[in-house]
Amino acid sequence: MEAAALAGLHAALRDAGYRVIGPTVRDGAIVLGELGSADDLPFGWGVSLQPGGYRIRRRDDNAAFGHSAGPQSWKHFLHPPREKVWSARRTAGGFEVEPADEPAPRMAFFGVRPCDLSAIKIQDQVLGRGQHAGSRYAARRSGVFIVAVNCTEPGETCFCSSMGTGPGAGPGYDLALTEMTGDGAHQFLVEVGSPAGADVLAGVPTRPAGEAATRRARSAVAEAAGRMGRSVPAGILHDLMAASSDAARWDDVAARCLTCGNCTMACPTCFCTTVEDTTDLSGDHAERWQLWDSCFDLDFSYLHGGPVRSSPRSRYRQWLTHKLGTWHDQFGSSGCVGCGRCIVWCPVGIDLTEEVAALEAEALRTLRDAAQQRGTGEEES
Secondary structure, three states: OEHHHHHHHHHHHHHOOOEEEEEEEEOOEEEEEEOOOHHHOOOOEEEEEEOOEEEEEEOOOOOOOOOOOOOOOOHHHHOOOEEEEEEEEEEOOEEEEEEOOOOOOOEEEEEEOHHHHHHHHHHHHHHOOHHHOOOHHHHHHHOEEEEEEOOOOOOOOOOHHHHOOOOOOOOOOOEEEEEEEEOOEEEEEEEEOOHHHHHHHOOOOOOOOOHHHHHHHHHHHHHHHOOOOOOOOHHHHHHHHHHOOOOOHHHHHHOOOOOOOHHHHHOOOOOOEEEEEEEOOOOOEEEEEEEEOOOOOHHHHEEOOEEOOOOHHHHHHHHHHHHHHHHHHHHOOOOOOOOOHHHHOOOOOOOHHHHHHHHHHHHHHHHHHHHHHHHHHHHHO
């Protein structure tokens, strides 16, 4: 598909009744918002990332998706930061409660990165299945069309390759694009992942992909796996977190952590919420709202008498060990997809991959010291 056909793809999605959401440049960042046309995509823009740092930059080409994860994730649209649960009004005989059952919009997510596609599947597991099969999340999710974009240029803080969530998109998309620029051409390899994807693509100018183009696209994605800015030892994370509850490293990170909760807000899989009840001055009208919450909030673990996790040390430890460790026990996978947002949007630049490496090194030292002590004890006996 030629890059000019993105306009046709956008139009086909609109004609199918979808509200098209995708990346666009606004307020000095590449953010997610409704796209009035394909021209709203961030053509020619990339990003430079570092712990605690983000900026957009001009690229040498006109790539539409030549950037990595921005400050938002798709959970803003599936699991909104703030939504009404119900409202109530006083009547002569008591109260009448009206659930906030607004129709779920049909949304097309245009430009979902493989890491974010994995994050959506994780939130499906947490918020859309089992006892939550009838939730508002499930209703919104059922109407989503996904156009994934394989990653060919990872950011400096990305580590999806080591988490097994990228740079190639796994199942779950309706259409997947791989962008190819250079030699005066700007094209996309398009892969169909569902009957709905095939129906939408039928109205878009495309042609069969030749072997050379297919090989070039596959090669670009494979090469991206070797250019990740970070990595973690994913295979040992569950056991490492379980063995690190008393690690001295938690004191080091607590000395830097502001417990602001930015990492949980930026994370595409964090899902915790609280509720807030409000009334008007007359007392005749009341509402209940659901809001995002964070385990970094002092009141998050409040029980009668005070919070369970009163120190920054305990709150950071709870977040990291749940995300990388006990999430496996609850949901059968890690809660981290390697997008690197928590690193970029931490105001003091705390790097999850650095903390994991430090915990691993401390655990190895502890094992080595214990082995030496056992050896000394055997010699003495």
